[in-house]
Amino acid sequence: MVLPDSNLYNLHSHTQFCDGRASMQLMAEAAAEAGMELYGFSPHSPISVESPCNMSRHDVPVYLDEARRITDFYEGRMQVLTGMEIDFLSPDWGPHIDYFQQLPLDYSIGSVHFVPTRDGIPVDCDGRFERFARNLHDVYNDDLRYVVEKYFEQVLTMIERGGFDILGHFDKIAANAAKADSNIEHTGWYNALIEDVINHAASAGLIVEINTKSYNDTQRFFPAIQWWSALLHSGSPIVINSDAHYPDKVNAGRPEALRILEQLRSGSVPSVQI
Numbered sequence: 001m002v003l004p005d006s007n008l009y010n011l012h013s014h015t016q017f018c019d020g021r022a023s024m025q026l027m028a029e030a031a032a033e034a035g036m037e038l039y040g041f042s043p044h045s046p047i048s049v050e051s052p053c054n055m056s057r058h059d060v061p062v063y064l065d066e067a068r069r070i071t072d073f074y075e076g077r078m079q080v081l082t083g084m085e086i087d088f089l090s091p092d093w094g095p096h097i098d099y100f101q102q103l104p105l106d107y108s109i110g111s112v113h114f115v116p117t118r119d120g121i122p123v124d125c126d127g128r129f130e131r132f133a134r135n136l137h138d139v140y141n142d143d144l145r146y147v148v149e150k151y152f153e154q155v156l157t158m159i160e161r162g163g164f165d166i167l168g169h170f171d172k173i174a175a176n177a178a179k180a181d182s183n184i185e186h187t188g189w190y191n192a193l194i195e196d197v198i199n200h201a202a203s204a205g206l207i208v209e210i211n212t213k214s215y216n217d218t219q220r221f222f223p224a225i226q227w228w229s230a231l232l233h234s235g236s237p238i239v240i241n242s243d244a245h246y247p248d249k250v251n252a253g254r255p256e257a258l259r260i261l262e263q264l265r266s267g268s269v270p271s272v273q274i
């Protein structure tokens with residue numbers, strides 16, 4: 001895909017087609033009002049397991065029609081792209097499979113939200129910590145390291161299989177994992193996993209996302225700031241996306257991330273280490 005040529009964009013957003021809280025029309029209106037030149041829709045893809053957060057396969061043609069209508073509506077004012085945030089579950093289900101490859105999308109984001117149990121059952125590890133903590137105990141036998149390592153293994157396999165443009169929030173598991181163990185991001189093994197992902201993303205020629213969805217609530221970006229210097233050093237193109245689920249969040253956290261990234265690029269702040 002072609003990279004945005006200004007900072008007035010957002011390529012990660014959700015609507016009523018998945019777990020977003022507004023219509024595509026309202027999200028696009030909010031983006032236009034925020035002065036965006038480029039806006040991308042990225043509903044959570046259909047998946048092969050039951051999930052209330054993902055769109056149904058049945059809705060995909062309806063989504064594509066509505067995206068086309070809105071793209072035409074904003075022509076000449078704001079470029080609207082039809083994307084999808086595609087879940088990687090296993091080598092049998094991810095951005096690389098024929099079903100997604102044949103969809104007429106402008107771009108896709110590859111993301112991992114589900115971590116398979118030792119029996120191979122995908123469990124949603126995104127979202128509220130209370131649910132994560134319950135699953136950690138009930139289905140992962142309190143083995144946090146297993147969950148984190150498996151998450152990154154999924155990210156690496158997704159990169160290896162390819163078929164998508166943007167690597168979505170690649171350390172998202174940290175949101176919950178760091179609540180379960182506040183030291184986890186300081187460990188050598190965790191660092192090595194992050195390094196692996198950054199290197200593989202660069203080798204695969206992927207665009208890497210900095211996701212600002214949680215910044216205003218938790219002061220955390222995905223990936224976390226401490227990995228940004230390595231990310232810049234890797235040479236991967238970077239996009240900053242709000243992952244908005246509400247119209248008033250279309251630009252949330254993006255100005256802060258842009259400012260910090262610019263400071264790191266210009267070397268005006270030392271690289272951040274935790």
Ligand SMILES: [Zn+2]
Nearest residue numbers: 085111168169
């Ligand atoms: Zn996501």
Ligand SMILES: [Zn+2]
Nearest residue numbers: 012014085243
């Ligand atoms: Zn998302």
